[in-house]
Amino acid sequence: MARLAAIGQPSRSRWGFLRLVLPYWNSEQKWKARGFSLALLLLTLAQVALVIWMNYWNRALFDALEAKSLSRLMVQIGTFVVILLLTVGVTALHMQVKRWLQLDWRKWLTVKVLDRWMAHGYHYQLQLTEGEHDNPDGRIAEDIQVVTGSTIALIHSLVYSLLIFGSFVDILLRVTGSASIPGTGLLVPGYMVILAFAYAGGGAMFGLLLGRPLVKATNRLQTAEADFRFGLAHARERSESIALMQGEEVERRSSTAVFAELGRRWYRQTLAYSGIVSFTSGYGVLLPVFPILVMAPQYIAGSMTLGVLMQAAQAFQQLTSALSWPIDNLSELARCRASADRVMSLYNDLLLLEERAAVRQEHRISLAQSNQAQLVLRDLCISNPDGKVLIEGLNEVIQRGERVLISGDPTVTICLFKVLAGLWPWGHGEVSLPAGPAICFLPQRPFLPPGSLQSVLSYPQPVGTFAAGAMQRALECAGVAWLAARLDEADNWHSVLPLRAQQRLGIARLFLQQPAWVFIEEATSVFEPKDEEYLMDMLHREMPDTTLLAISLQTGLERHYQRKLLLNHLPQEEQFLGYGTSLRELRKG
Template identity: 70%
Template sequence: MTELPPLLPARRLSWQFLRLAAPYWNSADKWRVRGYTALLLLFTLAQVGLAIWMSYWSRALFDALEDKSLNALLVQIGTFVLIFLLTMAVTALHMHVKRWLQLDWRRWLTEKVLDRWMAQGHHYQLQLIGGEHDNPDGRIAEDIRIATESTVNLAHSLVYSLLVFGSFIDILLVLTGSAYVPGTAWLVPGYMVILAFVYAGAGTLFGLVLGRPLVKATNQLQTAEANFRFGLGHSRSNSESIALMRGEGMERRNAANFFAELGQRWNRQTVGYLGIMAFSSGYGALLPVFPILLMAPQYIAGSMTLGILMQAAQAFQKLTSALSWPIDNLGELAHCRASVQRVLSLYNDMQVLDEQAAEPQEHRISLLQSNQSELVLHDLCIANPDGQVLIEGLNATIHRGERVLIAGDPTVTISLFKVVAGLWPWGHGEVWLPAGAAISFLPQRPFLPLASLQSVLSYPHAADTFSAKAMHHALECAGLAWLAPRLADVDSWDRVLPLRAQQRLGMARLFLQQPAWVFIEEATDAFDPKGEDCMMDMLQRELPNASLLTISFHGGLDRHYQRKLVLNRPAEDKFLSCSTPSCALKVPG
């Protein structure tokens, strides 16, 4: 939970976002996507066409009123009904197409970022490296939504404004013609168009100056909102520990602090809105009146009809509104820009991880596939992400069916666990994985998804991969026979079960899935010595041919293992300079 860095320059931000998100229009479903995009443009053109038609209808209506012609008035009423029905139809179809594009683009971009986040342990490794990627779940769920929805909205409104600009500048030029500067013989052609540019330019200039604080305040508020959500989610995920420690008061204070920060930044955004909203309200209130007052002398002099006056006033408003697109969309631009940067920061940091993985092997640990049934650690050096060496010169070979107890410094042993799992690339050396069989990893606290118990046991395989009989047997072997009637029940198993039962459920998963290689990280530390001893015997019985590597710091387990690997840190702090072995391979007895 950190402050966002200064916003990237708009051109660089836009270019990076286009590189990330624009391939959507060339995706597997590209023809459908392009078809909907073309429809969106078509309906936008229809909206502009209806606005032009409405302008000429307004002229005809006021001319009919000025002539006091009932027949002409009835014709205009019928014409208005047609414009009204077409406007409703075009607006509804336009909204449907636009919302389909927004959702589908969000789906595509979410899948792209989510696939990268869930690939090669990035969701874990991001927690260990520097960078701007806090709250990745919020960035994927919320910021991608804002980025895609706002981009489509802004693109549509910009295209609409450009089309309106091109259409109504011609109308205004034709209707108003030229005029003399009061008190002079200087004839100004297209004076109303010039005044529209001056009016919109002044409004945009003042709006940008007044709205500058709003961009920064919006960016900061989004960060505070994300931090508040993260704090509440963290409390929810640790509710049992908080309740046992009577920590509710502290959590309330923490939540209050997060909300206080949110409130401060909300108030800053409010201050940012004050100037821009006050100016916008005055700017908008003057807009309908300003052109009528300017052209009133021509109407009074009889050089234009009432219909032309009203059509020209509407054309002036349309043209000015089109020219005012930047100021009218300043708030959404700020919101969109902040979310785009949050998405890009997350994606770019994941690219850094990919680039590190592609570095020469001497700069990272290489995971290689062996053609032998053995796990080989060759000249392995494990370091922290900052380069501090945890262990160096580690060489060991684990054959199929061997059982090895790993002890020593907890930081080193757990890092080795993560190295073999492919989650820890920092260091150098080689790890040769056994041929034809993946290693099943059982962490200290097994992951228990919110799903049925049969899905939990089968994870990460489908729930119907194993038979109910095999599941019953696995639960019985793990000492959880009492859970067998609940195989179809869906529950938050990581909350309703105590840690010991959760660890037994992790063991039941091994008994069910029968892996050839098993790497266990303190997965029985919640057991009493007798229970832990019995569980090791059960592992020997149910997985007699499996290779077993266990990280444990409990005494009395040596009899279950053929070898003991003791790992310790170097005597002095070192930074990625591996030369002297700092581990020993021992055989019990």
């Protein structure tokens, strides 16, 4: 089937992402979200305070060791126990608050995207439109988790690093003082701060150069991972058909090929990682040694104590680590950015579908609810997503209680089925749906959600809506009374039942729910003629006032209907053969 041109490009703007996610703090649970956010900030401040306290404790400990004072050492041991207990408590509480916030934000964003994906058949229409929205299930289940979890973790680490930076710049300036440049006599104030900036700046520059390919490699790998999962899920869902056709080898080769591409993208990401890992390893090994070597002459000269030397060395490490935040988090930033782009591209395309549905367009079918008990088609033209006309000039009025057989070209008849269901907007003209409850649509393969048989029959109503006796009666009318004993049994009915039994369950759902309007798409296609005749008689008897529109390619069913619509997709000069022809006229012909 032809696909529509791209409906949108993924937003690469950070502002687009912020517009999507920031309303969480103004949502219905805003006070709880703001409260936990404030608690997270306060706990981060507590973590920084404990690190500063530990820095001063480190100075006092080494001064006590240098003075060989046992009493001062015991005081520092007691102080360390207090710092340790507070650090453990604050860290544990911080983790709980952060993970609650990550989960709640993920839940809010998941519901926001899921509501649009599952609204008005957009999840179906999205498959027929081009754009960067492949594997929407993976984007909702995995990429949103990455976006929310990583964003909060990254923001926390950034705030922590900024606080550490401000605190330890001051400490390092006060404890190291100035140093003279050899041979010149010039004093350089705050030389250790300058060296910390140079050390971190050089590391950031080289790290960014080495990590430039990482964002693209990570994005491509995540796409390959999603494609691999989708292929395996597709094989699982179609396992019976694959087994019957002995297509396991084809599926195995297909999965192997997809995994081979995944492997190639994995190695490209590995190459991108390897340069960063090699550099950061050396960078990290040198970090604790570098400040001690630089300040050692001052200690040897007696201008600073051992405690001051160790405090300054630790402050240098803390400051440099804070300045190295972009390098330390480069891979996580790339992963978060890639997932944010995937979520944004899906959400943007869903928004475009929603906007197009809300605005009356010349090349879009208008679907609206009327105040009359009739279905009206006015100048209806149905086309493919690429604009190719399937049928045009269709005008028809179907009254409440009518029985209408629809036959002809399957492409046209099935598209009409989708038009009335709101899944196919391509074309032009108007469709006025009948007042009251929506039309019940029964496709060729009915949807049977996993769960108890009661939930299958009640779907989309909740379990408990219908009495057990009514369910048993519906199963009996549909010819599957043997399933009544399994009403409370949970199973994957789509897999365990043959198609004929699945179609009978779909018919049983009609008998149970008694909809006022029913549109059937070859829902008895695998039945024997006598079984189909029986079911049609049962529909007339059990649902005498229901309006029935049925697509069927089988002959011999005309007696069950009052009239027949014959819809054909013919060459361009003949868009359709006819419509609204009565059975009497057909028989005369």
